[in-house]
Each structure stands twice: as structure tokens, then as C-alpha cells.
Amino acid sequence: MTIQIAPSILSADFVNLERELKAISTADLVHVDVMDHHFVPNLTLGEPIVKRICEVSPIPVDAHLMIEDPDRWAPEFAKAGADSVTFHMGAAHAPVRLARQLHDMGTRACFAVRPAEPVEPIFDILDEFYMILIMTVEPGFGGQKFLDNQMNKVRRLRDEITRRGLKTKIQVDGGVSPSTAAIVAAAGADVLVAGSAVYGADDPAQAIASIRQEAEKAFRA
Numbered sequence: 001m002t003i004q005i006a007p008s009i010l011s012a013d014f015v016n017l018e019r020e021l022k023a024i025s026t027a028d029l030v031h032v033d034v035m036d037h038h039f040v041p042n043l044t045l046g047e048p049i050v051k052r053i054c055e056v057s058p059i060p061v062d063a064h065l066m067i068e069d070p071d072r073w074a075p076e077f078a079k080a081g082a083d084s085v086t087f088h089m090g091a092a093h094a095p096v097r098l099a100r101q102l103h104d105m106g107t108r109a110c111f112a113v114r115p116a117e118p119v120e121p122i123f124d125i126l127d128e129f130y131m132i133l134i135m136t137v138e139p140g141f142g143g144q145k146f147l148d149n150q151m152n153k154v155r156r157l158r159d160e161i162t163r164r165g166l167k168t169k170i171q172v173d174g175g176v177s178p179s180t181a182a183i184v185a186a187a188g189a190d191v192l193v194a195g196s197a198v199y200g201a202d203d204p205a206q207a208i209a210s211i212r213q214e215a216e217k218a219f220r221a
């Protein structure tokens with residue numbers, strides 16, 4: 001199984017996004033945090049900027065929608081060109097219908113779980129999603145402390161995926177760095193989002209390589 005690294009542009013220089021995207025071209029995906037100041041207490045960027053990011057990004061774009069009413073808005077991010085669109089369990093009204101709509105549009109549908117939310121309710125609808133995102137911080141801001149108490153959730157999800165022979169990916173987002181990468185990979189996560197650890201480093205490519213190396217050594221399928 002391959003580990004994928006997805007730098008979050010939340011910690012990038014928003015005035016120089018094209019340059020910031022080039023700096024992470026050795027990563028597998030770029031994670032774009034869309035926040036609406038309702039579902040989370042922060043406001044970032046919307047569909048017109050994501051569309052432009054999709055046009056210039058050297059790697060696939062993973063749009064993480066931390067917004068209310070994704071049923072209305074997620075298809076707009078698929079139209080903008082995002083390769084994957086993640087919406088939240090606590091926000092979607094009809095998650096299966098929305099996932100099918102996104103897949104019909106040629107976009108990978110992914111489902112996110114906040115720290116206080118259980119993962120088991122997803123088990124029944126696991127095969128509708130390309131990837132499940134387990135948040136390891138409360139969504140809203142970069143640079144927060146990694147919540148290692150979320151690792152039980154990652155382990156239970158990995159066990160369920162393995163038991164059923166599914167290919168669903170497990171993404172972890174929040175506080176991921178070279179020193180926490182092994183913990184999340186050992187629990188069974190195979191897509192690691194890292195914002196401040198990549199863009200806060202002197203050499204983002206080196207930070208990506210370190211996170212990848214630590215995760216690959218520890219990953220359990």
C-alpha cells in the first residue's frame with residue numbers, strides 16, 4: 001500500500017499560491033481547506049479560487065469542505081476541477097446521494113469525521129466513498145496539537161476496511177509532522193495531510209520526504 005502526502009495550503013502564502021504549489025510538487029495531492037465561518041469558526045476561500053488552483057496545480061487537488069450545506073455546494077467544487085471533494089458527516093443532509101452525484105461528475109467523494117464524532121455510523125456506507133478523513137484536530141485552524149486519541153478510530157476503520165476487502169483510503173488531517181507521521185501510519189492511515197509542518201519548514205520538499213519516510217516505515221495495512 002502506498003502512502004500519500006497532501007500538504008494543506010492553509011499554511012501557504014496565499015498571495016503566491018502558484019509558487020507555493022510548485023514548492024510541493026513532490027507531494028501526491030494538495031489539500032485545499034474551504035471554510036465558511038459557519039460550520040467552522042474560520043473563513044478561507046471559495047470555488048473561484050479553487051478553480052484557479054486546479055488550473056495551475058502540478059498535482060491533484062483535494063478540496064476539503066468545512067462548510068454547511070455541502071449538498072448544495074460540493075458539486076460546484078467538482079465542476080471547478082477538484083479531483084476529490086470531502087464533505088463532513090456533521091454537515092451533509094443526504095451523504096450517499098451527494099457522494100453518488102460527485103462520482104457521476106468524475107470526482108472522488110470523501111467523507112470527514114470530526115474528533116467528537118464516532119466513525120461506526122459510516123461503516124454501512126463505506127463503499128460509497130473513495131476516502132474517509134479522520135480529523136486529528138478540531139477543524140478550523142492550522143498549527144494545532146495532534147489529537148492522538150483519534151487513533152482508535154483510525155484503527156477501527158482500518159480493521160473494517162481490511163475485513164471487507166475494500167480499497168477505501170484513510171486520510172488523517174491535523175498536527176501531522178515527521179514526529180507524528182509514524183503514529184498515524186501505524187494506526188492504518190494512508191493519506192497524510194500536513195500544513196504547518198510542510199509550509200513552515202525551510203525546505204517543504206524535504207519535509208514532505210521526511211513525513212513520507214516516517215509513515216512508510218510504520219504503515220500497517
Ligand SMILES: O=C(CO)[C@@H](O)[C@H](O)COP(=O)(O)O
Nearest residue numbers: 010139140142143175195196
Ligand atoms: O483542516 C485543517 C484544519 O481545519 C487542516 O488541513 C489544517 O490546515 C492542518 O494544519 P496543520 O495541523 O498540519 O498545521
